[in-house]
C-alpha cells in the first residue's frame with residue numbers, strides 16, 4: 576500500500592448489487608474493512624436511487640459505529656464512481672454536475688452509481704471533501720478500437736477501471752516495472768467480466784462489460800449474435816431497459832442456471848453435470864479468446880496477463896484460461912479486488928498534493 580506522509584484518515588465506499596463494502600484507512604494502514612451485505616428483497620423495495628442511497632448511508636453509519644470509530648475524525652471520503660460520460664483516469668471531486676447525472680441515471684444504471692451519492696451526503700454532514708476514483712467510464716481507448724461496422728454505433732469503454740488499474744500496477748511492480756512502462760492484459764473476472772489491454776499506463780482497448788460485449792460472465796450475456804438477439808427482442812416485445820436488464824443482470828450463468836454464483840455452477844460442473852461443465856468451460860474459453868485478442872492489440876509484446884476478481888479464486892477456472900493463454904506471457908493471478916485500497920490511494924494522492932483532483936462537467940449534448 577502507498578505510504579502516507581501525514582496520517583490522513585479516509586473512509587472508502589464501494590456499493591455493489593448485493594452489498595456495500597467500506598474501509599477506513601489512515602497513515603498507509605487499513606484500520607478496518609467491512610462487507611455490509613444487503614437483503615436483495617429489501618434493496619428492491621426502494622422507489623428510486625435517492626431512497627436507496629439514504630438506506631445504504633444509514634447502514635454505513637451503523638457499520639462504522641459498530642467498529643467504535645467516530646466519523647467526525649475522518650478527513651475525506653472516497654467512493655467508487657458510476658456511469659457518467661467518458662472520463663480520463665483519475666480522482667474526481669464529487670460535485671453537483673456529477674450528482675445530477677447520477678441521480679437522473681443519465682448514462683444508465685449500475686450499482687456503483689450510488690457511491691458518489693452516499694459519499695456526498697456523508698461529506699456534507701462532516702464538512703469534508705469527497706471524491707470518486709477511476710470510475711467505470713474511464714476512457715483511454717484508441718480511436719481505432721471504437722469503430723464498428725455500423726455507422727453510428729461505437730464501442731464504449733465501460734469496465735472495472737479501478738480494480739484493473741490497481742491490479743495492473745501491482746503486477747507491474749512485481750516485475751520491477753512501472754505501470755507506465757509496462758504492457759499488460761488484465762482480465763477482471765467478477766459478476767461482470769472485462770478484459771483490457773494496458774499499454775504503458777493506458778487501457779487502449781477493453782470490452783464494455785455491461786452492455787453485451789466481450790466474454791459472458793456470471794451475470795452478463797457478453798457479445799451476442801445480432802440477428803438472433805434482434806429476433807428475441809421482437810418476440811418478447813422488450814423495450815430498451817428490459818433488454819439491458821436481460822443482457823446485464825440476467826445473462827451468463829444467471830441465464831443458464833438461474834444463479835450468478837459461480838461456485839455453485841463450478842461444483843455442478845465438477846460433479847458430472849454435463850451442461851454445467853459445457854457452460855463453465857465456455858466461459859473460460861471466451862475469456863481466453865478475449866485475452867488472445869488483446870495480445871494482438873499489444874502486438875504480442877506482453878509483460879504479463881493478470882487474472883483478478885472473485886472468479887480468479889477458482890483454480891479450475893484460472894487453469895482453464897491459463898492453459899490457452901500462457902504461450903502469450905506469464906499469467907499472474909490476483910484473486911479478489913483491491914478496490915477499497917485503490918480508493919484510499921486515489922484520495923491520498925490528492926490530499927498530499929501529488930495530483931490535482933479533476934472536476935466533472937456535464938457533457939454538452
Ligand SMILES: Nc1ncnc2c1ncn2[C@@H]1O[C@H](COP(=O)(O)OP(=O)(O)OP(=O)(O)O)[C@@H](O)[C@H]1O
Nearest residue numbers: 764765766767793835836837838884885886888889
Ligand atoms: N472461490 C471461488 N470460486 C469460484 N468462484 C468464486 C469464488 N469466490 C467468488 N466467486 C465468484 O465470483 C463472482 C463474484 O465476483 P466479484 O466479487 O469480483 O464480483 P462483484 O464485485 O459482485 O462484481 P464485479 O466484480 O463485476 O464488480 C461470483 O460469481 C462468485 O460466485
Ligand SMILES: CCCC(=O)O
Nearest residue numbers: 711734735767784785
Ligand atoms: C464495471 C463495469 C462493467 C460491469 O459491471 O460488468
